[in-house]
Amino acid sequence: xxxxxxxxxxxxxxxxxxxxxxxxxxxxxxxxxxxxxxxxxxxxxxxxxxxxxxxxxxxxxxxxxxxxxxxxxxxxxxxxxxxxxxxxxxxxxxxxxxxxxxxxxxxxxxxxxxxxxxxxxxxxxxxxxxxxxxxxxxxxxxxxxxxxxxxxxxxxxxxxxxxxxxxxxxxxxxxxxxxxxxxxxxxxxxxxxxxxxxxxxxxxxxxxxxxxxxxxxxxxxxxxxxxxxxxxxxxxxxxxxxxxxxxxxxxxxxxxxxxxxxxxxxxxxxxxxxxxxxxxxxxxxxxxxxxxxxxxxxxxxxxxxxxxxxxxxxxxxxxxxxxxxxxxxxxxxxxxxxxxxxxxxxxxxxxxxx
Numbered sequence: 001x002x003x004x005x006x007x008x009x010x011x012x013x014x015x016x017x018x019x020x021x022x023x024x025x026x027x028x029x030x031x032x033x034x035x036x037x038x039x040x041x042x043x044x045x046x047x048x049x050x051x052x053x054x055x056x057x058x059x060x061x062x063x064x065x066x067x068x069x070x071x072x073x074x075x076x077x078x079x080x081x082x083x084x085x086x087x088x089x090x091x092x093x094x095x096x097x098x099x100x101x102x103x104x105x106x107x108x109x110x111x112x113x114x115x116x117x118x119x120x121x122x123x124x125x126x127x128x129x130x131x132x133x134x135x136x137x138x139x140x141x142x143x144x145x146x147x148x149x150x151x152x153x154x155x156x157x158x159x160x161x162x163x164x165x166x167x168x169x170x171x172x173x174x175x176x177x178x179x180x181x182x183x184x185x186x187x188x189x190x191x192x193x194x195x196x197x198x199x200x201x202x203x204x205x206x207x208x209x210x211x212x213x214x215x216x217x218x219x220x221x222x223x224x225x226x227x228x229x230x231x232x233x234x235x236x237x238x239x240x241x242x243x244x245x246x247x248x249x250x251x252x253x254x255x256x257x258x259x260x261x262x263x264x265x266x267x268x269x270x271x272x273x274x275x276x277x278x279x280x281x282x283x284x285x286x287x288x289x290x291x292x293x294x295x296x297x298x299x300x301x302x303x304x305x306x307x308x309x310x311x312x313x314x315x316x317x318x319x320x321x322x323x324x325x326x327x328x329x330x331x332x333x334x335x336x337x338x339x340x341x342x343x344x345x346x347x348x349x350x351x352x353x354x
Contacts, residue, residue, distance in 0.1 A: 001076060001077075001078045001115055001116065001301075001303040001304055001305060001306060001332075002021070002023070002076065002077050002078070002306070002332050003021055003045065003074055003075070003076055003115070003306055003332060003334075004020070004021060004023075004075045004076060004077055004082070005018070005019060005020045005021065005074070005075045006018075006019045006021075006041070006044065006045065006072075006073070006074050007019075007071075007072070007073040007074075008040075008041075008044055008070070008071075008072055009070060009071040009072075009073075010063060010064040010067040010069060010070040010071070011040065011044055011062060011063075011064060011070040011071070011072055012037060012040040012043070012044075012062060012064060012070075013036075013037045013040060013064065014037060014040065014064065015064065017041070019041070021332070021334075026328075026329070026330065026331065026332055026333060027328075027332075027333045027334075027335065027344060028333070028334050028335065029334075029335040029336075029337055029344055030334065030335065030336050030337070031336075031337050031338070031339065032338070033338060034338060038310075038311075038336035038337075039121075039310055039311075039336060041334075041336070042119070042308045042310050042334060042336060043055065043056075043062075044072045044074075045074065045117060045306065045308060045334065046117060046119055046308065047062070047072055047087055048072060048074045048085045048087060048115060049112070049114075049115050049116065049117040049145065049306075050112060050117075050141065050144070050145070051087065051097075051099065051108050051111060051112060054119060058095075059089045059095055059097065060089075060091050060095065062089055063089060063090075063091055068090060068091050068092055069088060069089060069090040069091065069096075070088075070089050071086065071087070071088045071089075072086070072087045073085070073086045073087075074086075074115070076114075076115050078303050079302070079303065083101060083102055083114060084100075084101070084102050084103065085099075085100070085101060085111070085114055085115065086098075086099070086100040086101075086103075087099055087100075088100075099111040101114060108151070109148050109151055109152050109155075110148070112144055112145065112148070112151055113144070113145055113146065113147075113148055113151075115305075115306065116145045116146070116297040116301060116303065116305035116306070117145075117305055117306045117307070117308055118290055118293040118294055118297070118305050118306070118307045118308065119308045119310070120286075120290045120307070120308065120309050120310065120312050121309075121310035121311065121312060122310075122311065122312060122314075122315045124286055124290075125282055125283070125286055127286075128266055128273060128274075128282055128285060128286060129273065129274045129277075129282070132261075132262070132263035132264070135263055135264040136259075136260070136262055136263070136264070138264065139199050139202060139203075139228075139262075139264060140154060142202055142293065142296065143198050143199070143202060145297065146296075146297060146300040146301055147198060147300075149194065150194065150195065150198050153191045153192075153194035153195055154191075154195060156187075156191045157188065157191040157192055157195060157258075157259065157260075158260075160184060160187050160188045160191060161188060161255060161258065161260060163184055164181065164184040164185070164188055164255055165253070165254045165255055167180055167181060167184060168181075168249050168250055168252075168253050168254060168255070169253045171250050172250055172251070172253050178246065178250070181242075181246060185239065185242045185243065185246075186239070188238070188242065188255075188258065189237070189238040189239035189242060192238045192258050192259050193237070193238055195259040196230055196232075196238065196259055196262075199228055199230075199259070199262065199264075200228050200230070202228070202296075203226055203227065203228030203264060204228070205296060206226040206289070206292060206296075207225055207226040207227065209292055209295065210224045210225075210226055210285075210288055210289070210292060211223055211224045211225075213288040213291055213292055214284060214285060214288040216323065217284045217287055217288055217320060217323050218280075218281070218284045219319075222268060222269055223268070223269050223270065224266070224267070224268055224285065224288070225265075225266070225267040225270075226264065226265070226266055226267075227264070227265040227266075227267065228262070228264055228265075229262060229263040229264065229265050230259070230262050231256075231257045231258060231259075231261035231262055231263075232257060238257070238258060241257040241258070242255075242257060242258070245257050266285065268281060268285070273285065283315065283316065283320065284320065287316070287320055287323070287324060291324075291327050293305070294307065294327075294328070294331060304330065304331050304332070305331070306331070306332050306333075306334070307328055307331050307332065307333040307334070308333075308334050309333060309334070309335040309336070310336050311336050311337060311338065312324075312335075313335070313337060313344070314337075314338070325344065
């Protein structure tokens with residue numbers, strides 16, 4: 001998978017932007033001062049992969065100030081040919097979103113997965129030690145890019161969960177009956193089991209490979225574990241868990257078990273990472289996780305993903321920089337930096353050129 005060209009129209013700070021990426025250059029570095037729009041370019045590519053921004057809370061934040069719409073278009077090549085992906089976002093009177101593949105409108109389930117990206121920026125460290133919602137999001141991003149059925153189940157699960165939580169509140173207030181939960185529990189369990197199964201498989205993949213990758217980076221023979229922690233007890237099914245937690249859920253007025261309560265635990269030498277890891281160990285582990293993502297997507301799709309590095313070299317020492325550069329040979333990589341990175345090969349583009 002390669003990004004051949006990127007076009008932005010009224011996106012963030014750009015009125016128009018046209019970028020072409022040379023086949024002979026696997027690495028492209030976009031150089032410029034902070035707050036000049038470098039990250040906006042990576043965000044636009046991320047948008048083409050996942051239809052959402054990694055930082056904007058609302059789509060109108062992506063539309064250039066004073067304009068009513070924005071458009072992002074990318075042309076990609078892969079083993080079986082070329083494709084064009086386009087996202088149009090409109091503001092008034094209500095938010096509008098249109099997705100196109102080769103000029104034909106489609107839905108997000110068909111759109112997501114047409115290009116795979118691995119995005120790496122300094123704030124990704126938060127995923128390793130802050131709340132489980134960031135780790136659940138990480139699992140979801142991994143899986144939706146390779147499995148349309150997972151994305152369909154995730155959307156359905158979120159919709160049903162919202163309905164169930166509303167019903168729990170109504171039961172607590174005495175305006176609905178407990179048996180009304182039966183149909184929602186059945187539907188929630190069906191979609192949730194799809195998520196649990198795929199997340200468990202992904203956790204097993206990461207755990208199997210990560211110690212070797214981490215050791216290459218850290219130069220230590222540490223044992224790293226990645227453990228998927230579903231919110232269920234033992235061998236309990238989600239349907240059983242929902243039934244057993246019904247009274248608790250009614251009192252709490254929200255659903256206390258299910259994939260929305262899962263976690264992904266990282267352990268270093270048998271101990272939880274958050275309990276004792278140094279800053280350097282966190283950085284080494286995050287780098288190992290990102291390199292594993294490259295392998296994961298390539299194994300699942302047969303295509304090399306596109307790697308987006310947002311000002312990460314400022315966070316890595318020279319040893320980790322060399323490890324990263326040696327590991328990404330053969331992958332199209334787009335880097336942002338505030339200054340020329342002398343040890344980074346490939347094209348160096350000044351943001352001022354745009």
